[in-house]
Amino acid sequence: MHGSVDGVAQADLAHNAAQLRAEVKKLSFYYGTSQALKSVDLPIVDRQVTALIGASGCGKSTLLRCFNRMHDLYVGNRYEGSITLYPENLDIVGPGVDPMLVRLRIGMVFQKPNPFPKSIFDNVASGLYIRGVKTRAIVEQRVEQSLRQAALWEEVKDRLHQSAYGLSGGQQQRLCIARALAPNPGLILFDEPTSALDPIATAKIEELVDQLRLNYTIVIVTHNMQQAGRISNFTAFMHLGQMLEYAPTKQFFTAPEHPKTQEYITGRFG
Amino acid sequence: MVSQSHATAAADPFEVSEAFLKRRRLVDLTMRCILFLAASLSILVTAGIVYVLVSEAAHFFAQVSIVDFLTDTQWTPVFQEKHFGIMTLVSGTLMTSAIALIVAVPAGTILSIYLSEFAQPQVREAIKPILELISGVPTVAFGYFALLFVTPLFQTFIPGLSGFNLLVPGIVIGIMILPFIVSVSEDAMRAVPNSLREGAYALGFTRLQTSVRVVIPGAFSGITAAYILGMSRAVGETMVVAIAAGQQAKIAVNPLEGAATITAYIVQISLGDLPHGSIAYLTIFAAGLTLFVITFLFNILAFWLRRKYREVY
């Protein structure tokens, strides 16, 4: 555990100048009695892409789902430590913090495309409806804007009121991205967004993530190291619920410090 | 694309206001309470049933001793010389239910094994809706069928079968509860994991041997629950016996003759115009309480058994 703190601390020093959008400090997480995260530290730099990598079961998805308190949907889960969201200075996992409030500020794109069984338009507008935005003109404008941002507008503009289930898998995932973008969240979580997609659709999503960085802070879980290398600015490596190494992506892949990281990126395990 | 920086975050048009959040929380809480009340209503219904049956039956038992109620062998509440032996009605109910089970248990077991283990999926998909249709037939239609079709038919080859009898309603009830027994026990059989079946096949068992030695024991509590629930339905079935079993309250020994059941008696009294609070009026609540207790015990036992097999797999 000491090794990990050192690694994170160094990276922290190097990028202290950058503005943070969120900061994970000594976060532990328990599914009932089994501990899934062990005192994790992680800075999330504003308007950059942070990738979480590691072997399956290492806790990367668990960590991601702490950011929007997704674990609260199921009983018996428990957090310790903190995740501070800036500039609000809100402790996401703090006691008494309404998970709904957190989710209103943080968007999420899931592993499998999960559009609602509704029209394309209503899918994208969902986040606005949930926030009580009902003015037709605003909703329409924002739906178009989000679909454009998600590079889907041209493909669906003539069938906005048809079911989202008529779209291909890759289109559905971009629709889910548009849905997450529409309410303009400061931070967007991607949970292995391309694991259910073919290579062409994957390339499109990656390109999209690259574009979105200009306006949004992104945390992405990926099981694919090449993907992390291609799209992220910072990479964090997790192993058995611990944060072993965090560094700018380039440095991470060229000069990893932790021996486990070296093993992982050279393909000796995982 | 509008670039969003920290400074403008507060001016975000999609930032939710405190007032909106407050209203939303209020709606959420209100709906939670409303839904909870709706769910609790079901408890109120049971409480209402118990209250009505027990309070009216209490008036009855203030006038009739419970020992007489349970041991007398005559039931003549509307006659000059009154007797209140519930066992007469219970015997009629038990006779029809027993006949129903004699029909439905073997047929239901065979059918559910056939559907769950032997039939092709397409056959199963075609058969189950037909069984469902049977359970959708109104009971009064089965009553008509029993009295005016099955009884005359059976009279042609069963000498001594009265126009009102217990045999035919029993058989008809058996057919009525068959779909139910099949659906519950097939459900239980399908819950038996395939690995157990494969284990049996690997030993060289045939499908039939697998069904009898592996699937049935594996689904035992579920199948038992099906029989018990079927029994409970047979005991509570009303219109078929009210129409085709006759209204004479006596200890039922001969299924070829008619006799009143608990449910048929309640219908019979309800048809008349009895003054509220009279002893005959109170008898239907005493009879109803008896019926409720019997079915309640069956239902709880079945619930427990079904929960048990769900836990196992």
Next chain:
Amino acid sequence: MTEQAIVTQEAQARALSDDEIVRKAHRSETRFALIGLTVLIVTMIVLMALIVDFAIDGMARIDRDFLTSFPSRRPGEAGILSAWVGTALVILVTAAMAVPLGVAAGLYLEEYARTNWITDLIEINVSNLAGVPSIIYGLLALGLFVQTFQLGQTIFVAGLTLALLILPIIIVATREAVRSIPLEIREAAYGLGADKWQTVSGYILPAARPGILTGAIVGMSRAIGETAPIITIGALTFIAFLPPSPIQSTFPYVNADWLNSPFTVLPIQMFNWISRPQAGFHVNAAATGLILLAMTLLMNGLAIWLRYKIRKGIR
């Protein structure tokens, strides 16, 4: 003989009859399949006999006059006008009460309830209510609504009684429909910041609608055919008039007086005619039964078809 010799001998004896074992197994398999098929066919013959019996006895009696006449002492002149109007109105009341209540209760149990003793109690209770004989609901209505609350033997009381009776059916159907909605839909809604009610009303309920509809149709069909609880509240009377119309020509154009009107329904009218000795009334009963059968079979068929469509949609 040594032990080994015995084993070898046994093995030989068995090896010799392997063929026979297989043949015997096939025979018993076939025999069982035949028995199963026979039971199936007999069951279907009974259902067919029931339908055909009603058709033969009653088909000829169904005509315009039969549907537009009141009951009468002369079987040839009697009709089911008051009965089918009564059935329609009672079912309206039943649906209006049972569907919202049942859906709400089902949603609570599936989406909100934590596992504690109250939830356990409600669950056992619903399961028990589903098995309570319908006539007991009639006694509840007689003791509580008719005697204690003095509501009378009205359309409202009958509708309310049947609503309580089919409540478990709708609760169970709602729970099953809600349970079949994939977790991802829920997570997507919560992930957008929806609270529980927004998730349930905006995303879960619309997706569960076909399943709930199926349950509601089955429940309605059950209520249409129920006889015993309505007899118990004392509604078996000679009704040769219609309830006041729900619609009127003067303001406010709707009228709730019909709720407090005496009534009769199809199964009651049918039971009444079965109990008469004259064969003419039995024909009327068969005709009424045929109409009842057609209604309930059609509704159940619709529900089965809907369920089939849902299942195909999921796959």
